[in-house]
Amino acid sequence: MIEFRAVTKRFEDGTIAVDELDLTVEAGTITVFVGPSGCGKTTSLRMVNRMIDPTSGTILVDGKDVLTVDPPTLRRGIGYVIQQAGLFPHRTVLDNVATVPLLSGWDRRKARTRAAELLEIVGLDPAFGKRYPAQLSGGQQQRVGVARALAADPPVLLMDEPFSAVDPVVREDLQNELLRLQAELDKTIVFVTHDIDEALKLGERVAVFQTGGHLAQYARPTELLAAPANDFVASFVGRDRGYRTLTFLHADVPVHPITTAKLGQRITVTDWTLVVDDANRPKGWLSGVDGEVEISEQDLISGGSLYDGSTLRGALDAALSSPSALGVVVDDAGAVTGVVKADDVIKALAKARAAGEVPK
Amino acid sequence: MGDWLFDPAHWSGTTGIPVRLLEHLGYTLLTLLIAAVIAIPLGAFVGHTGKGGFLVVGLSNVLRALPTTAVLILVVLWAGLGDFPVYVALVLLAIPPIMAGTYAGIRAVDPVTVDAARGVGMRESGVLLNVEIPNALPLIYGGFRGAALQVVATATIAAYTGAGGLGRLVFDGLALQEFGQMLAGAVLVALLAVLVDLGFAGLQRLTVSPGLRPVGTGGKR
Amino acid sequence: MTWIFENWERFWEVTEVHLRLSVVPVVIGFLLSIPLGWVASRSNTARAILFPLANILFTIPSIALIVITPVLIGVKILDEINVVVPLVIYTVALMVRSVADALSAVPGHVTAAANAMGFRPLRRFLTVDFPLALPVTIAGLRVATVSNISMVSVGALVGLGGYGQLFTEGYQTDHTDKVLAGLIGTIVLAALADGLLLLIGRLLTPWTRAGR
Numbered sequence: 001m002i003e004f005r006a007v008t009k010r011f012e013d014g015t016i017a018v019d020e021l022d023l024t025v026e027a028g029t030i031t032v033f034v035g036p037s038g039c040g041k042t043t044s045l046r047m048v049n050r051m052i053d054p055t056s057g058t059i060l061v062d063g064k065d066v067l068t069v070d071p072p073t074l075r076r077g078i079g080y081v082i083q084q085a086g087l088f089p090h091r092t093v094l095d096n097v098a099t100v101p102l103l104s105g106w107d108r109r110k111a112r113t114r115a116a117e118l119l120e121i122v123g124l125d126p127a128f129g130k131r132y133p134a135q136l137s138g139g140q141q142q143r144v145g146v147a148r149a150l151a152a153d154p155p156v157l158l159m160d161e162p163f164s165a166v167d168p169v170v171r172e173d174l175q176n177e178l179l180r181l182q183a184e185l186d187k188t189i190v191f192v193t194h195d196i197d198e199a200l201k202l203g204e205r206v207a208v209f210q211t212g213g214h215l216a217q218y219a220r221p222t223e224l225l226a227a228p229a230n231d232f233v234a235s236f237v238g239r240d241r242g243y244r245t246l247t248f249l250h251a252d253v254p255v256h257p258i259t260t261a262k263l264g265q266r267i268t269v270t271d272w273t274l275v276v277d278d279a280n281r282p283k284g285w286l287s288g289v290d291g292e293v294e295i296s297e298q299d300l301i302s303g304g305s306l307y308d309g310s311t312l313r314g315a316l317d318a319a320l321s322s323p324s325a326l327g328v329v330v331d332d333a334g335a336v337t338g339v340v341k342a343d344d345v346i347k348a349l350a351k352a353r354a355a356g357e358v359p360k
Numbered sequence: 361m362g363d364w365l366f367d368p369a370h371w372s373g374t375t376g377i378p379v380r381l382l383e384h385l386g387y388t389l390l391t392l393l394i395a396a397v398i399a400i401p402l403g404a405f406v407g408h409t410g411k412g413g414f415l416v417v418g419l420s421n422v423l424r425a426l427p428t429t430a431v432l433i434l435v436v437l438w439a440g441l442g443d444f445p446v447y448v449a450l451v452l453l454a455i456p457p458i459m460a461g462t463y464a465g466i467r468a469v470d471p472v473t474v475d476a477a478r479g480v481g482m483r484e485s486g487v488l489l490n491v492e493i494p495n496a497l498p499l500i501y502g503g504f505r506g507a508a509l510q511v512v513a514t515a516t517i518a519a520y521t522g523a524g525g526l527g528r529l530v531f532d533g534l535a536l537q538e539f540g541q542m543l544a545g546a547v548l549v550a551l552l553a554v555l556v557d558l559g560f561a562g563l564q565r566l567t568v569s570p571g572l573r574p575v576g577t578g579g580k581r
Numbered sequence: 582m583t584w585i586f587e588n589w590e591r592f593w594e595v596t597e598v599h600l601r602l603s604v605v606p607v608v609i610g611f612l613l614s615i616p617l618g619w620v621a622s623r624s625n626t627a628r629a630i631l632f633p634l635a636n637i638l639f640t641i642p643s644i645a646l647i648v649i650t651p652v653l654i655g656v657k658i659l660d661e662i663n664v665v666v667p668l669v670i671y672t673v674a675l676m677v678r679s680v681a682d683a684l685s686a687v688p689g690h691v692t693a694a695a696n697a698m699g700f701r702p703l704r705r706f707l708t709v710d711f712p713l714a715l716p717v718t719i720a721g722l723r724v725a726t727v728s729n730i731s732m733v734s735v736g737a738l739v740g741l742g743g744y745g746q747l748f749t750e751g752y753q754t755d756h757t758d759k760v761l762a763g764l765i766g767t768i769v770l771a772a773l774a775d776g777l778l779l780l781i782g783r784l785l786t787p788w789t790r791a792g793r
Binding site: 421422424425426427428429430431433434436437438509512513514516517520521527530531533534539542543545546549550553554557 | 636640641644652730731732737745748751752768
Binding site: 049051071072073074075076077080082083084085086087088089090091092099100103104132133134148149 | 470473475477479481482486497569570571
């Protein structure tokens with residue numbers, strides 16, 4: 001557990017980065033600090049491991065005032081992941097991960113064994129251990145960064161915009177990986193981002209910071225979307241927050257059957273037809289006006305997003321982004337099981353609202 | 361030049377070419393050692409703390425402007441003939457490039473890397489010794505090798521005040537109007553400089569982490 | 582210091598010679614290094630030839646180059662050109678790298694934009710690339726100028742002029758004041774030249790201080 005008690009940070013030039021922050025980060029949760037640049041979210045994070053010391057106030061980590069602990073000792077007990085990973089370019093991946101165990105006095109062999117384990121935990125082939133950071137992609141470097149932070153098995157993990165320098169596809173992978181890791185490891189994680197979508201996706205609790213270092217609202221994502229505390233939070237959470245609320249609803253949407261065909265087949269198309277590959281995975285659509293065709297790759301209209309049965313947001317997006325207005329539903333193997341319609345999603349939402357599942 | 365250089369008589373005895381080469385190499389290596397012991401900690405400290413950068417740059421510039429001949433002569437006039445004035449003059453010559461290279465190298469280490477080093481719990485000494493200096497090594501070597509080239513070339517003037525080294529061939533040749541001997545001296549100095557640089561290039565390859573080598577072919581714009 | 586005031590005329594005379602012998606090679610060497618540096622920044626082959634060559638030229642001791650030059654170009658040992666030629670060589674050796682590095686460091690998107698707007702190569706070089714390369718180039722020029730001013734003195738070891746004459750005369754007559762006078766003259770001259778180039782650089786590149 002991390003407690004901020006009336007914490008203020010005033011820099012030498014007089015700017016107030018953090019203003020009277022009171023906040024408790026519960027043990028075993030991911031808590032996200034989000035806000036525009038200059039709102040004090042990173043400063044707040046960096047005060048936890050004393051990369052910055054507060055001007056006034058107290059920060060307790062598991063009941064202990066951090067100002068009473070010598071900074072290097074404190075930091076060895078707190079995982080730290082930063083943007084662009086900050087790996088040591090002159091050390092191999094394995095030695096990067098082994099850094100904290102070695103600093104804490106483990107013997108080299110034990111530290112390296114532990115580092116190799118961690119590479120696997122974060123989803124990297126142990127063969128990467130011998131490489132240098134410059135030989136890895138941005139996403140891989142960031143995984144190594146996470147492994148390095150976890151090496152000494154610290155109860156607390158601080159993550160400062162760790163995924164903002166990688167491309168959106170890799171970012172989503174890393175976010176899912178973090179959620180998977182957290183389900184296993186149960187750490188107390190403080191995660192800083194300026195991306196509200198990332199905050200809502202990862203955070204069990206989200207603290208929205210406002211320019212000038214004020215904490216504007218500290219709540220669960222659903223509450224934040226349903227009842228923003230003030231205009232700033234409302235505008236920061238965004239206009240389409242009704243749409244975002246769908247992210248947190250898991251309701252059944254009826255799945256309708258769909259006609260499918262394979263490439264090379266000769267058929268007469270009368271309605272929207274989904275073309276699939278041999279494993280029944282979607283490849284694209286044929287529109288109803290095509291008439292009799294021998295299906296080839298260039299006839300296909302590319303499809304929209306796929307719905308994997310997770311949240312209402314996914315279902316609605318699949319339907320809205322599909323050229324046929326039919327959202328393709330796939331199973332875990334990526335094979336087509338049917339389609340969903342936007343109308344059904346709206347009905348499911350109404351049902352959930354009636355059942356009191358949507359926060360007001 | 362060939363006649364003088366390949367005359368066996370010039371390759372033996374206490375004033376032969378091998379002795380002069382070794383003297384020259386000795387001046388060079390000891391000078392570099394002394395200069396490195398002074399300049400690397402100074403440059404590293406200033407680079408690490410970020411304080412006194414103007415001092416390093418200013419001191420480098422003043423020392424660079426210092427004519428080695430004048431320093432050599434002054435120290436000879438004060439302390440008498442011998443190797444001591446040679447070392448004073450050459451060390452003052454070698455300090456600026458080594459100090460500037462070290463300073464620039466430390467400053468050029470990615471601040472994200474340094475932040476991460478502190479964040480994982482390294483102490484300041486650890487940040488400097490285990491992260492900043494290893495990452496600054498390519499630039500430190502750059503300054504050091506530059507200094508080495510200058511010292512090898514300049515050690516020649518030690519002979520003006522009667523000390524040894526390959527400069528003897530140049531000054532003796534000048535006194536005797538023996539062009540071959542002068543040219544032989546110049547060529548041997550240049551050759552020695554290339555060999556010394558190759559040696560340090562090898563040392564650099566052995567001691568700089570492979571992780572710091574340029575990735576890919578570099579290419580051009 | 583008293584020597585300087587008691588022998589002001591002599592001091593001024595060697596200062597003039599020293600200035601001439603150091604500035605002329607810097608100017609010639611700088612002008613030569615611009616096209617060479619440009620070629621080195623454009624072609625890897627040229628770079629692979631020019632850079633090692635520059636390194637080797639740099640390793641030849643100045644005193645050796647000064648005594649060899651008259652034999653090679655057929656002039657008397659006491660001709661001032663014997664200092665000028667070696668210093669031109671050192672200046673070029675130093676500056677080729679500076680100019681090439683400076684030109685290579687001009688951001689690709691800037692040159693691409695200039696090409697897209699229809700600059701021809703020479704005009705682009707004169708109005709875009711070279712001005713943007715000035716800060717690094719001038720930094721190199723400052724180093725070359727200061728080391729030239731310091732190196733001219735070597736010429737005195739074979740009897741040429743400049744402050745170096747005060748060193749050799751001081752050495753032969755055991756006259757520390759005279760050596761010190763030359764030393765001070767050299768440092769003052771170097772500092773003045775360095776400051777002047779710094780100032781010129783600032784005036785020529787006002788954009789480097791914009792937005793700070």
